[in-house]
Amino acid sequence: MEPKDKIVVFESKQVRRVWHNEEWWFAVVDVIEVLTESSNPSVYWRVLKKRLLDEGSNQTVTKCNGLKLKAADGKMRVTDCANTETLFRIIQSIPSPKAEPFKQWLAKVGYERIQEIENPELAAERARQYYRDLGYDEAWIDTRLKSIDTRGRLTDEWKDRGVKEGLEFSILTAEIAKATFGLAPSEHKKVKGLKNENLRDHMNPLELIFTMLGEETTRQEAVDRDALGFEENKEAAIDGGTAAGAALATYEEKTGKKVVSARNFKAQIAEAKQKQKLLDGESKEEIVE
Template sequence: MDNQTTKIALFKGTRIRKTLHNNEWWFVVEDVVLALMDSSNPKQYIQRMKYRDPELAKGYVQIVHTLDILTEGGIQKMNCANTEGIFRIIQSIPSPKAEPFKRWLAKVGYERVQEIENPELATKRTRMLYKLKGYPEEWIEKRMRGIAIREELTDEWQKRGAQEQKDYEILTAEISKATFGVTPSEYKDLKGLKRENLRDHMDDFELIFTMLGERSTTEIHRIDNSKGVPKLKKDAERGGKIAGTARKALEHEIGRSVVSKENYLPKRRGGKRIK
């Protein structure tokens, strides 16, 4: 796998996933289309767009590359384009948001240059995004720590034999099942989430036990010097059980379930977050 890292950028409230590839940002094409057109089916819109613009269709394979995007379910192959490629695609999208998006894209590209020179800027920007979205400082601290623990774990998985998207999905699901009794997809259904990041909708306890399960798994990998997905899967279950046992003990003491339906989605009226 190339040296990549997946981040989330926001354009007028719409998330744009981007991945670092060859020291520049590559953006998920479907996310860009969704941001500009509010299309319910971006894949279909892209096909129509190529049909309307034969020149774009002819050069599409040179503009768009399939890259690994890290999602909460694991790594997925997604169509991405760099800043230059996105500018070309935007030319075929009749949207009043196109010009503001171009300015936003140029700014994001410049920020990446800054982040290469000073990696702390990326962390600061992530913190600021959460703050602007209304999350409390205490929650942000836990979320940022959780991101670091997750990255540490996925680095271990990559070094120890997890390469395919399904490997990351399986390992993540094992930890989640042992920790919370549900897989990430089941957890998202419980919280009423669709494209949203599950962990952005966890409360303090949910984040803490997620971190405990993943950090425990990382430590088990290192102690056992685990290799190969079957062994990593067993470790993931063991790490998750450590967090699951702690969760059940807490639930016994506080008299309620840690696993919650609540989320940080805006209410339909008033725009306030629920928790």
């Protein structure tokens, strides 16, 4: 579930942000514009990046991720973004009287997430309400929230076992999906007519259940064999997905029904957002795994 507020305001200046890897990431150029009032913050950032690299601050630059945010022309464009920790380091390199007030503001912006960490029930209820607002029924929401919990436990296990977030997570996820459904996530999205939408928010309950089975079995496999690093966890992912795939095949054989469906919830989401006056012209709904 992705928190809704993608734009926050500091001293009347908009700062775009996106929910990524369970934390807020902020558009670096927006922060630079706030702190420097530069007429061309993109150029300022290019120069600053070069200076940071020349000074040996490689990690500060490399920890910025290119994430899609809505640009001034209304299109989704890849933008350099930084999480709070990296943003603090960047701010230290920018001479500005607004630096300290901005740091305090940045900490306050993250307060809602801190509340959720301290009170997991609050996070779950916010997630439940989010999906209600998009028109999902309670049974589907229950299954989706369980799938989010299962996914979280798996990714936590991967982190503990030395798997790197980003590309390695994506590869392992694809291995589980291919072994479970016979489809990579990108292929599954094509079946459902999806592009930038989150696949799992358009799965039917059975697709979610078998996704959970593949991921939980993978986690158990990793624990049982004490898998360390990418390659060993890849083997666990394939075996976990294969077990789920066998269960799926048995279900389809016994019932004569296919699990994978071309159905998506795009029309439902659009209608729900129209009713709530939340539809802003975008046809792409972006929600985290």
